[in-house]
Amino acid sequence: MQVKTRLFLFYLVIVAIIASGLIFYLTRYTEGIILNGGQPEALINQMRLVLICGIILTALVAVVIGNILVNRFVKPFSQLQLFARGIAKGDLSSRVSFIDYMELNHLGKTINSMASQLAESFALIREEKQKLELIISNLVDGILVIDEEQRVVLANPAIENMLGLNFKKAEGRPILEAVLNHHLLELIQEVSESKNPLESELTIYHPGLRQLEIFLAPLEDENQTSCGSIIVIHDVTQVRHLERVRQDFVANVSHELRTPITAIKAMAETLIRGAWQEKEMLLRYLRAIDQESDRLANMVDDLLTLAKLDSKIEVTKESFSLITLIEEVAERFLPVQDLTPKFEIYYSETELPAVYANRNQIKQVLINLLDNAFKYTPASGTVKLTVEFREKRIQVAICDTGIGIPEEDLGRIFERFYRVDKGRSRVMGGTGLGLSIVKHIVESYGSQLEVTSELHLGSCFAFNLPIK
Numbered sequence: 001m002q003v004k005t006r007l008f009l010f011y012l013v014i015v016a017i018i019a020s021g022l023i024f025y026l027t028r029y030t031e032g033i034i035l036n037g038g039q040p041e042a043l044i045n046q047m048r049l050v051l052i053c054g055i056i057l058t059a060l061v062a063v064v065i066g067n068i069l070v071n072r073f074v075k076p077f078s079q080l081q082l083f084a085r086g087i088a089k090g091d092l093s094s095r096v097s098f099i100d101y102m103e104l105n106h107l108g109k110t111i112n113s114m115a116s117q118l119a120e121s122f123a124l125i126r127e128e129k130q131k132l133e134l135i136i137s138n139l140v141d142g143i144l145v146i147d148e149e150q151r152v153v154l155a156n157p158a159i160e161n162m163l164g165l166n167f168k169k170a171e172g173r174p175i176l177e178a179v180l181n182h183h184l185l186e187l188i189q190e191v192s193e194s195k196n197p198l199e200s201e202l203t204i205y206h207p208g209l210r211q212l213e214i215f216l217a218p219l220e221d222e223n224q225t226s227c228g229s230i231i232v233i234h235d236v237t238q239v240r241h242l243e244r245v246r247q248d249f250v251a252n253v254s255h256e257l258r259t260p261i262t263a264i265k266a267m268a269e270t271l272i273r274g275a276w277q278e279k280e281m282l283l284r285y286l287r288a289i290d291q292e293s294d295r296l297a298n299m300v301d302d303l304l305t306l307a308k309l310d311s312k313i314e315v316t317k318e319s320f321s322l323i324t325l326i327e328e329v330a331e332r333f334l335p336v337q338d339l340t341p342k343f344e345i346y347y348s349e350t351e352l353p354a355v356y357a358n359r360n361q362i363k364q365v366l367i368n369l370l371d372n373a374f375k376y377t378p379a380s381g382t383v384k385l386t387v388e389f390r391e392k393r394i395q396v397a398i399c400d401t402g403i404g405i406p407e408e409d410l411g412r413i414f415e416r417f418y419r420v421d422k423g424r425s426r427v428m429g430g431t432g433l434g435l436s437i438v439k440h441i442v443e444s445y446g447s448q449l450e451v452t453s454e455l456h457l458g459s460c461f462a463f464n465l466p467i468k
């Protein structure tokens with residue numbers, strides 16, 4: 001029953017009690033006479049007036065007393081009730097004000113402290129939830145949770161990217177509709193049925209070819225009742241690619257080393273079998289052995305350089321004049337009339353700022369690039385080295401008018417052991433490692449090794465170096 005209804009009844013009862021008391025009193029005695037129908041009318045009228053006034057007065061007294069009682073007892077109760085309703089609805093910010101009634105005041109204080117504790121606990125839970133959400137949404141690994149009915153419960157952005165799934169659209173929907181990968185669906189089915197964790201690897205083609213490592217495990221609540229499954233996906237595309245590159249590299253190294261070794265061994269055997277007796281043959285074979293040994297030594301040197309670069313050992317840097325270094329290197333490529341291409345060197349300024357780098361590394365870059373330019377340019381062509389100071393860096397370009405590089409090979413020439421024309425490179429004593437070394441070094445100075453080339457017209461390799 002509503003408080004107001006109860007109050008109304010309460011007033012009625014009080015008025016009725018007092019009114020009946022008055023009626024009883026007035027109808028019994030007036031100056032010691034019992035009232036009855038035989039009394040004079042004036043007296044009866046006077047008594048009626050007294051009776052009406054009495055009832056009105058009683059009603060007023062009842063209202064005043066009632067209001068005092070309501071303010072004292074009922075109002076605090078409705079205040080508490082309102083407050084409790086607020087808590088139930090989640091409003092934990094308001095507090096019960098001081099109640100001028102001991103027990104109720106205690107109750108109010110207890111409810112206030114309960115609300116504060118609840119607010120603190122909720123804030124803590126909210127904070128933990130936010131932390132968890134932050135961690136899950138920033139995980140590199142994809143996480144997908146499904147319930148017992150195989151409906152999507154949770155999916156983080158990583159898995160959205162991996163599986164091309166939109167969690168907002170997928171939430172609550174059967175996994176069969178949200179994930180289109182047949183193999184993954186089979187794995188999920190298997191885990192739901194067997195209730196055993198599972199591990200597998202998956203290749204997907206969306207949006208590009210990717211290798212995914214998948215861990216699936218059943219989920220159980222505190223009563224050990226199965227409540228779904230969790231799927232964790234780790235993108236191992238890069239790892240697998242590096243593994244393949246390493247395997248290919250080992251295979252390539254073995255192959256590349258074996259070629260000169262086999263040649264040296266074959267020639268040595270031929271000589272031992274008697275060829276050494278023919279002077280001309282002996283000289284020819286010894287020269288070939290010498291050449292193959294050089295190739296072998298070059299390859300081992302290049303491999304060691306690459307290994308050093310890979311290990312990212314800090315090299316000592318110094319400020320030095322690039323012009324002086326270029327002049328030193330250029331001596332190796334002194335043109336021989338009609339036998340080698342023309343060599344032109346151009347500096348944008350006579351005084352260039354000193355380069356800040358490891359001198360030996362830059363020397364190797366220049367030698368490798370010039371060596372290629374001279375190797376792949378006919379004697380009638382030109383090799384041009386340009387040095388400019390631009391954008392606070394020294395820009396270097398080595399261009400030739402040589403055989404050029406086919407467009408389809410341009411993206412691969414920096415790979416280890418990649419050669420456009422294997423036979424030609426070998427004949428020229430190339431190892432197929434020169435450009436990967438150059439790229440590695442140039443990138444360690446915050447530059448890119450840029451290449452432009454046109455078949456039969458020539459190639460240009462450009463990079464830049466820092467100054468101090």
Ligand code: ADP
Nearest residue numbers: 372373376413419420425430431432433434435
């Ligand atoms: P290599 O020892 O075979 O020269 P590099 O790594 O230096 O190995 O070069 C890789 C390949 O790139 C070469 O085999 C060659 O086919 C091509 N190449 C490099 N520089 C030039 C160039 N200036 N002109 C034409 N082809 C080039």
